[in-house]
Amino acid sequence: MAGKISKTDQRREELRERLIGIAEARIAAQGLASVKVRDLAREAGCAVGAIYNVFTDLNGLVMAVNGRTFRKLGSHVSETVAERPQDRAQDQLITMSLAYLHFAQGNHNLWRALFDLDMSTDMDVPQWYLAELGALFALIAAPIARIFPDWPGDRVDLMTRTLFSSVHGIVLLGLQKRISGVPLDRIEAMIAALLSNVTAQAGKP
């Protein structure tokens, strides 16, 4: 009996992974709006009902894709920083931010889906998602804590979220031609201008 349940679980897990892969490819190619339940069922060779047996709704499926994207983003950022062990903490923040920019540019639709998915209530956000986000923030907090060694943890945390949001805003508007209409090197210059000015306060109260 235990073996039979296990086989059902295995099939369910296989379908889950297959659906995530299909949704990921669709989002990457055509954006979030291309994730439609009938198309997914056809491509996965399953019934529509089978999808809702694995995910509560399509938001749950997109969340799973976003989880993968967050992990890829985190790996990309941490590997880029690891390639430059000689960087000062100030430069690490710039390196990370440029890695974020290049990831957003190279994986534009998947990156947009991280922020465009509608999750209007706190209850919609699963713990593993917050954990992925926390891991990304920890990467940013480390150099900030080194730059401002006298700051208490909550001030480091506030600046971490502040700088993440700021760089996100620069990347988001910079990649939207209509608002700023700037080439990539100008987006890079904006990131450097921001972070150089912010971190120039190092060692001051």
Added chain:
Amino acid sequence: MAGKISKTDQRREELRERLIGIAEARIAAQGLASVKVRDLAREAGCAVGAIYNVFTDLNGLVMAVNGRTFRKLGSHVSETVAERPQDRAQDQLITMSLAYLHFAQGNHNLWRALFDLDMSTDMDVPQWYLAELGALFALIAAPIARIFPDWPGDRVDLMTRTLFSSVHGIVLLGLQKRISGVPLDRIEAMIAALLSNVTAQAGKP
């Protein structure tokens, strides 16, 4: 003959204003996705074809709504600054940014429409739209130029766009519960943390 043409133009202009008002109310209440041509035609009491006689497409109509929103935003920001004539330039930047936050919070759907409208090519952006954006940027550039009097114009311009994008990112993610899940006073603290650190460099090279 001239009188007849003028009357046609006048009717066209009246329909144009009515459609903008209807679309504005719909976006404010239900967001960008609620702007649908059949609903607009029914509410305006005109044929679908009449809408396309006034606007090239629905994007053109939403752009017109966005133009109004930009003007309201600009007025709100400049009036808020004018109420505090004793502010230093550093504090003016914070005052402006908080005015931006409060406008975004109080006019959430109209504000989102400014950035969510799909305009993928530069050709889609009319000159009057760029002029509205330029007026908003000029408000921000003025205190930056006073804080950093030695900076050349292009450096002031880069920092203007950098800070606008940064504050936009803080407001955008701050108002999306799932990413940061922060109360309004924490968003305000993030804005103050950013701008205090950036402008603390005043007078340094």
